[in-house]
Amino acid sequence: xxASAGLGRRIYQTLGSLRxxxxxxxxxxxxxxxxxxxxxxxxxxxxxxxxxxxxxxLRVLDATGLTxxxxxxxxxxxxxxxxxxxxxASLERWPNIWRYFARPYRKPEPHFxxxxxxxxxxxxxxxxxxxxxxxxxxxxxxxxxxxxxEGGEVSLFAEKNRFALLAVxxxxxxxxxxxxxxxxxxxxxxxxxxxxxxxTPAINQVELFDKSIKTLPxxxxxxEAGQENYTGQFAGMPKRWWSKMTVIEDGREVLHKxxxxxxxxxxxxxxxxxxxxxxSDKPSNxxxxxxxxxxxxxxxxxxxxxxGRAEFDGNKVRxxxxxxxxxxxxxxxxxxxxxxxxxxxxxxxxxxxGGETGTVWLLYGEPVRVAAVPYAMQLADLRMHxxxxxxxxxxxxxxxxxxxxxxxxxxxxxxFYMVHMRFWAVAVNDGKGGLTLWVGAAANKKNREAFEQKFxxxxxxxxxxxxxxxxSAPELAASAAQx
Numbered sequence: 143x144x145a146s147a148g149l150g151r152r153i154y155q156t157l158g159s160l161r162x163x164x165x166x167x168x169x170x171x172x173x174x175x176x177x178x179x180x181x182x183x184x185x186x187x188x189x190x191x192x193x194x195x196x197x198x199x200l201r202v203l204d205a206t207g208l209t210x211x212x213x214x215x216x217x218x219x220x221x222x223x224x225x226x227x228x229x230x231a232s233l234e235r236w237p238n239i240w241r242y243f244a245r246p247y248r249k250p251e252p253h254f255x256x257x258x259x260x261x262x263x264x265x266x267x268x269x270x271x272x273x274x275x276x277x278x279x280x281x282x283x284x285x286x287x288x289x290x291x292e293g294g295e296v297s298l299f300a301e302k303n304r305f306a307l308l309a310v311x312x313x314x315x316x317x318x319x320x321x322x323x324x325x326x327x328x329x330x331x332x333x334x335x336x337x338x339x340x341x342t343p344a345i346n347q348v349e350l351f352d353k354s355i356k357t358l359p360x361x362x363x364x365x366e367a368g369q370e371n372y373t374g375q376f377a378g379m380p381k382r383w384w385s386k387m388t389v390i391e392d393g394r395e396v397l398h399k400x401x402x403x404x405x406x407x408x409x410x411x412x413x414x415x416x417x418x419x420x421x422s423d424k425p426s427n428x429x430x431x432x433x434x435x436x437x438x439x440x441x442x443x444x445x446x447x448x449x450g451r452a453e454f455d456g457n458k459v460r461x462x463x464x465x466x467x468x469x470x471x472x473x474x475x476x477x478x479x480x481x482x483x484x485x486x487x488x489x490x491x492x493x494x495x496g497g498e499t500g501t502v503w504l505l506y507g508e509p510v511r512v513a514a515v516p517y518a519m520q521l522a523d524l525r526m527h528x529x530x531x532x533x534x535x536x537x538x539x540x541x542x543x544x545x546x547x548x549x550x551x552x553x554x555x556x557x558f559y560m561v562h563m564r565f566w567a568v569a570v571n572d573g574k575g576g577l578t579l580w581v582g583a584a585a586n587k588k589n590r591e592a593f594e595q596k597f598x599x600x601x602x603x604x605x606x607x608x609x610x611x612x613x614s615a616p617e618l619a620a621s622a623a624q625x
Contacts, residue, residue: 157223158230166224173220177211183333183351210333210351218328221321228321232314243307248290248299250566250582261582262601264608269569272579272608273298276567279603283596285565297568302596306562306586312553319546326539332356333535338364339422339527344390348534358412360391367530369419383419385530411536418531423481425464428488429523430504434516443522456495457515463489468505476503488521561589563596567604579604 156162180203181194191200191209200209207214247254255261266272273289273296280287280300287300334348334356344363348356366386372379387407389397399407407414430444432454446452450461467480468487476487487505492514500514509520563585572578581604585593 154230155234157227158234160231163224163227163231166220166227170220170224173211173217176208180208180211182211183209212324213328213331213333215328218325221324221328225318225321225325228314228317232311236311239307239311243304246299246301246304246564248288249292249297250568250580255568255570255580255582258582258584260584260597261580263572263578263580264605265572266569266577266579266608269296269577272569272577273567275607276579276581276604279600279607280565280567282603283599287565287567295568297566300565302563303560304562306556306560309553309557309560312556313550316546316548316550316553319542319549321546323539323542323544323546326542327537331535331537331539333533335417336532336534337418337422337529338362338367338385338532339424339529340364340367340385341527342424344388360389360396360409362407362414363388363390364530367419367528380419383416383530385416385532387414411538413535413537415533415535416530417533420529420531421483421526422529423466423483424527424529425486425488426525426527428461428521430459430490430519431509431522432517432519455515458493460491460493461488462491462501468503470503470505470508476505483526486521486524488524490519558588561585561593563593565600579608 181191183191186194195203203209207216211217250258264272266275276298277287277289280298285300285302287298290297290299332350334350336345336348338345342364344361346358346361348358350356364385365388367384369383370381371377372381382402384400384402387399387401388395389399389407389409397407397409401407401414401416403416406416426448428446430446431441432444433441442454444452444454444459446459446461452459465476465478465487467478467482467484468476469479469485470476476489479485485506487503489501489503491499491501492512493499494514498514500512502510502512502514502519504510504519504521506521506524509518511518563583566580566582568580569577570580581600583593583597583600
């Protein structure tokens with residue numbers, strides 16, 4: 143039992159040491175910096191990741207979590223370790239700081255006065271007159287002096303910004319909030335990407351960066367999407383992307399919002415960021431050129447709408463299949479080469495006016511004779527649906543991170559600009575049968591210039607008060623009574 147207690151105490155002291163805390167903070171900083179150097183998923187597409195890194199390197203980066211640093215289990219554990227170090231360090235130093243805060247040193251004892259570095263002395267004729275002059279001077283400088291009566295002696299004590307003693311704990315609390323937010327995001331948060339085609343049914347599933355599927359407790363639908371371009375010198379360059387979004391929950395439309403870059407849709411903590419816009423892989427309509435074989439110069443056009451059905455000259459056409467990048471083998475069969483829109487092809491089912499039915503593959507710019515009808519046909523053009531790209535994220539710890547940042551700013555302001563100052567004044571014998579007013583001051587090491595200026599101002603005010611204010615009879619009587 144004693145050995146376990148000793149081990150626990152050593153762990154407590156090690157984690158609570160300043161060296162350990164600083165070392166852990168440096169490690170967190172280095173790892174966070176690595177997260178800005180290594181491309182992160184899902185902000186970077188898989189294609190860009192594969193272009194940037196070799197397959198072996200990418201496999202190692204994914205396995206170690208370096209492609210999603212802030213959600214890696216070891217990063218969450220590191221944040222937890224830093225938080226423990228801050229808590230232990232705060233607990234270790236709290237008794238001394240609270241004692242210093244709750245019971246300030248009010249009366250300057252002789253041993254204190256003898257070695258105190260920041261002090262000055264002014265000759266006075268009586269104790270009460272000197273104390274009263276110091277009291278008035280302190281009040282002029284915005285201090286609130288208190289008379290301390292002890293052992294038949296009266297002294298003054300004043301201080302400013304005592305709460306600055308607790309500034310370090312405000313900073314510690316801010317760090318704990320930031321780390322708490324990071325831990326919450328790492329454990330329960332997620333990020334993914336979804337592409338929506340305007341006018342298509344609502345979706346409630348998001349593909350995360352690790353290829354897993356996250357089902358949302360609601361559905362989203364894109365009603366419209368578009369791109370606004372610059373004019374003039376930068377004509378044609380994208381100025382902004384926008385999407386009209388609708389949130390559907392329990393079969394009801396509960397929210398409508400127009401989103402664009404830096405103005406996301408947020409619902410139940412899930413954020414949808416506008417991150418891309420372009421043509422989808424879903425065609426909206428096809429333009430087919432056809433002409434009679436006997437008179438090939440007489441070319442007409444057939445527009446097949448999104449429904450995939452159309453009629454021309456009593457013949458019926460139905461779209462069976464679409465390939466964005468196709469090639470035709472020597473035997474006439476058509477296959478897909480890639481998913482990029484390069485050489486599109488469409489397979490049509492054609493029913494002639496006489497009831498004869500046949501299928502044909504039309505590749506872009508390649509005329510084909512169709513057996514079911516006396517025409518040559520080719521795919522002349524097509525239009526694709528617009529597609530809006532949305533980054534989806536759920537970050538339950540963001541409120542803690544933002545609160546921690548605000549609290550850290552407050553703590554820094556208190557720590558660096560609000561100096562804890564203490565002032566004492568007491569009448570003492572000068573060793574020659576007379577009296578002198580001993581005035582001392584102390585402050586922490588931050589912003590010493592402000593403290594030193596305050597001390598100089600106090601010295602000037604006290605000197606002025608002693609030089610210009612006569613001592614009244616009651617004050618002389620009070621001084622005699624004290625003696």
